[in-house]
Amino acid sequence: MQKWNSTLAASACLACLVASGCGQEQVRALPVSEEAVSGQAAGGQAPRVERVLTQAERDKLTPDDVLKSLTDGNKRFVAGTLTSRDHSKQVREAALGQHPKAVILSCLDSRIPVEDVFDRGIGDVFVARVAGNFENTDILGSMEFACKAAGARLVFVLGHEHCGAIKGAIDGVELGNITAMLQNIRPAVDHFKDYEGEKTSANPEFVHMVAEENVRQTIDRIRAGSPILSEMESNGDIKIIGGIYEMKTGVVELITE
Numbered sequence: 001m002q003k004w005n006s007t008l009a010a011s012a013c014l015a016c017l018v019a020s021g022c023g024q025e026q027v028r029a030l031p032v033s034e035e036a037v038s039g040q041a042a043g044g045q046a047p048r049v050e051r052v053l054t055q056a057e058r059d060k061l062t063p064d065d066v067l068k069s070l071t072d073g074n075k076r077f078v079a080g081t082l083t084s085r086d087h088s089k090q091v092r093e094a095a096l097g098q099h100p101k102a103v104i105l106s107c108l109d110s111r112i113p114v115e116d117v118f119d120r121g122i123g124d125v126f127v128a129r130v131a132g133n134f135e136n137t138d139i140l141g142s143m144e145f146a147c148k149a150a151g152a153r154l155v156f157v158l159g160h161e162h163c164g165a166i167k168g169a170i171d172g173v174e175l176g177n178i179t180a181m182l183q184n185i186r187p188a189v190d191h192f193k194d195y196e197g198e199k200t201s202a203n204p205e206f207v208h209m210v211a212e213e214n215v216r217q218t219i220d221r222i223r224a225g226s227p228i229l230s231e232m233e234s235n236g237d238i239k240i241i242g243g244i245y246e247m248k249t250g251v252v253e254l255i256t257e
């Protein structure tokens with residue numbers, strides 16, 4: 001535990017330097033609203049305009065608030081009503097610090113623009129990506145930094161339909177370093193050893209089942225592999241949750257355990 005404490009002390013210092021712009025005055029905020037959004041006209045005609053969250057605004061959010069902001073953002077993504085953002089201005093606002101409210105673990109797939117999927121802007125979410133959206137030591141360390149050191153309230157594991165990594169693991173693809181990478185997904189495939197249907201990537205039902213199971217197992221391994229995140233979840237400081245991105249609709253369906 002001493003090791004964790006000293007490590008976290010170092011992390012907190014790093015977070016101070018990297019995330020908070022240590023010693024520098026925070027950027028002055030516009031009038032506060034929960035989502036830091038302004039400019040939405042009655043009737044929803046005008047685009048939503050957003051600025052970067054301040055630390056005070058982020059710290060007020062509960063894990064459920066953050067989850068709702070992501071699911072609400074996904075509804076806007078699906079509806080084609082993404083928030084209008086002045087990225088140039090946001091870059092300048094975020095220069096002195098970042099106070100993201102979630103860390104999202106996504107697949108590498110180019111068809112999933114993660115920030116857009118949840119209608120999030122600059123400085124709003126941490127995003128880790130690896131083909132097959134599984135955790136490893138580096139991802140766990142990144143998540144611990146995001147939550148324990150930088151204050152994020154939610155860990156979201158985002159799988160998706162038609163995932164090439166899932167299909168590769170199902171079919172036992174072997175090629176260079178891909179072989180070892182796919183071994184991380186193999187336990188989700190093996191979970192269905194008694195499945196009576198066709199256990200190949202040509203079976204969409206099986207691919208979907210394995211993609212969901214891979215998210216569930218990744219969440220389990222995050223809890224088992226990170227006492228820090230597990231304790232934060234037990235204390236109600238964060239939530240760890242997963243979902244599947246549907247390619248045709250853009251909808252993220254939450255996976256209930």
Ligand SMILES: [Zn+2]
Nearest residue numbers: 107109163164
């Ligand atoms: Zn994928």
